[in-house]
Amino acid sequence: MDELFREACHALPPVALAARPEPAALARQVFEAHCHDDDGIVHGLIEKLAESLGPTGLAALRQLFEQLAQQPAAVPPQQEQSRFWTAQSGLRAVAEAMGDVDGYIAQYGERQRRVPRIAAGIAQRLLKVGRAEEALRFLQEGSPERSPWPVLDWEDAQIAALEALGRTDEAQAARWHWFEQTLMETYLRDYLQQLPAFEDGEAEQRAIDFVAARPDLFEALSFLLEWPTGLNRAAQVIVQRHGELNGAHDGLFDAAAERLSADHPLAATLALRCMVDFALTNGCTCQCGAAAGHLHTCQQLSSRISDWGEIPPHEAYLAAIRSTHARKRGFWSKARPLGL
Template sequence: MDERARQSTVEMALKDIADVQGDVDGFIAQYDPKTRKVPKIAAEIAQRLLAVGRAGDALGFIERAEVNEARWIPAEWQDARLGVLEALDRKDEAQAFRRACFERDLSVEHLRAYLKRLPDFEDIEAEERAMAHAAAHPGLLPALGFFLDWPSLDHAARLLLDRHEEINGDHYEFLVPAAEALSERHPLAATLALRAMIDFTLSKARSKRYGYAAQHLATCGDLAGRIENFAPVETHDAYVARLKNEHGRKSGFWSQIEG
């Protein structure tokens, strides 16, 4: 074992010993001042300080953490900050932070916690504002994921209809569950999600996905019978005709349709 690895092992052992003994200061001492400003580390320290009733000290570590608002913020740091603010009875600040976390990340958990603490009737208006905020989010897929998780299938369907040109068919991890969830009550929105995946697969010639694309097209055919008005997009028959015109030579795909 080289010296660096040995030192790391010793430090980990000392942290574990400090934890077992409830020695928060001993735990903190194993990190140099710069490392203590890493958000996840600051959160670990703050949670331990909270557990021994030192909320004021915990807040200091949280506030000194080097958090970049323009980038991803660890959930551990957000949760620790909320815990500290609540422990200090700074409830208005905690509420404002929950709302900010939701508006930044479209966090279902933070929005639920925020609404739960509002007076009766105020929560209804606040939820409506939150839905509007999510619908206007610059990222279509994060907004879609939020509406599916909330859940609000009506908002998810409206989002896909209003912003169908933005749907990135490469993200099947969002679009497959969206299509499944929406197919019963919102067949056109489900169709838009399926078409996006089909279009991406064929336009990029992703042959390994042809089988899935064929299944999606078959599902679109099943859904078409329940769609009275295809506006603002083309009908199912027109869509299939366009696919044949643009991708008719992709036999690996069409053989699975015809087979």
């Protein structure tokens, strides 16, 4: 039922425009809907109907929310807090619809403005109206430096503000910093695009070196397997750090084996083996078929590997798991038909 109401709200704007309701009456209806929207069903309704409300309707709606915020009410504290939040969120939505940035900011207290997510929202709106200095000030006051997790909206707003102020070196430093913190491709791509052509190759290699040295192997491989020039380094990392491979991350290693098998059969083999080892060691009967398939692929890849280095060749590995996991009948019943 909730989804039905949401779809109806989504379809309202063209209907309201065609009906051309009296602005003050529409404002009252929107106000009532907003005030009784306990489940967020009509979230965004003010923005959707802003054109139909027009300046007159939006002004009337703002007045209704201001009256709600100011009226004395002898209600329990929890209900009073809910009433205040309803008025505040309504006034923010009206300010947004009217393009009133200062009105939007006014709905947040000083402590709220120090919350990184809120500071980012304020900064984004200030940037849209060319007030970059103020945007950066709000961001600095709401810095996420004490947060253990990055706040992506804040980071993006910071970079945009620095760029708008012509502080390109600082914007570049921020892009690199946030790339190091998050390993998000977007930051690295934007960073490289801002560099002269003769510098981007060296910077890209520096980024790949940084990622390859990450203590978290899962993070490192997730990035390298997706980055356009990262496959060679992903293969090196798998071979060099094969003792750290954890077959529990089967989605990652399935992708690694698929992408590396053509040019890096040894790395692909190690990716497959770690999933076989995980299934056998943990007695995952539901994975027996997949694990047997991985082992069969290892057998096919082995003919293309001329230098195993310190890695046991396929026959030695097969003999080892036959000895260690001889009683895993479910697995071997799947493996024997494959010639293993």
